[in-house]
Amino acid sequence: MLRYEDIKDISDGRLYDLNDMVKADCQDCRNCHKCCSSDMGKSITLDPLDIYRLCQATGRSFNELLGREIELSYIDGIIIPNMLMKEGCRFLNEKGRCSIHPYRPSICRLFPLGRIYEGLDFKYFLQVNECIKSNRTKVKVRKWIDTPDIERYSAFVKKWHNFLKMVEKKAAAIEDETKLKGLLMAVIEEFYVKAFDPDKDFYEQFDERLKASLAVIRKFA
Secondary structure: OOOOOOHHHHEOOOOEOOOOEEEEEOHHHOOOOHHHHOOOOOOOEOOHHHHHHHHHHHOOOHHHHEOOOEEEEEEOOEEEEEEOOEOEOOOEOOOOOEOOHHHOOHHHHHOOEEEEEEOOEEEEEEEOOOOOOOOOEEEEHHHHHOOOOHHHHHHHHHHHHHHHHHHHHHHHOOOOHHHHHHHHHHHHHHHHHOOOOOOOOHHHHHHHHHHHHHHHHOOOO
């Protein structure tokens, strides 16, 4: 999801790599769940790995999650799923804790960090106005993100971001509404509705689907 603020106004002015130390550690968010219980609109967008994790956490399919915990939204010229956050996250339990914490989406893992893309690559930045915790401590970025196979994950993020940019560009050039809907829903079907096999490597499955989808999407005029 694109943001249009000047990064100087929302960050500490630095860009971080995986091995950099950043003042992001919220001490396990003790006694605080403000971000999770707030109306964050459509800001928690979900990539295929997020949905793969949510399906593992709940034992439900994408279609079963749709309308209950997630929704489809038209964002930045494409259709993309996001967490339903109108009255706070549906996975926040009665104690104010995340009931799916090991499977939480990537944006939740990042917070209060964000990602900024520079061409084909990206950097991390600290969002200084989003988290109300004032006593955050320094932590290495790769540890904070708490994601196994972080290098493979980073490669996936780049591929997915660049793929979506290509879809956005292709969608913007399509005038026929039927063709446009067909393109956008083909992406949803291939990467979200069609379940990934939990017994196989996610990244290998993603790469196979990406290759096939690129060939299909290039045919849209």
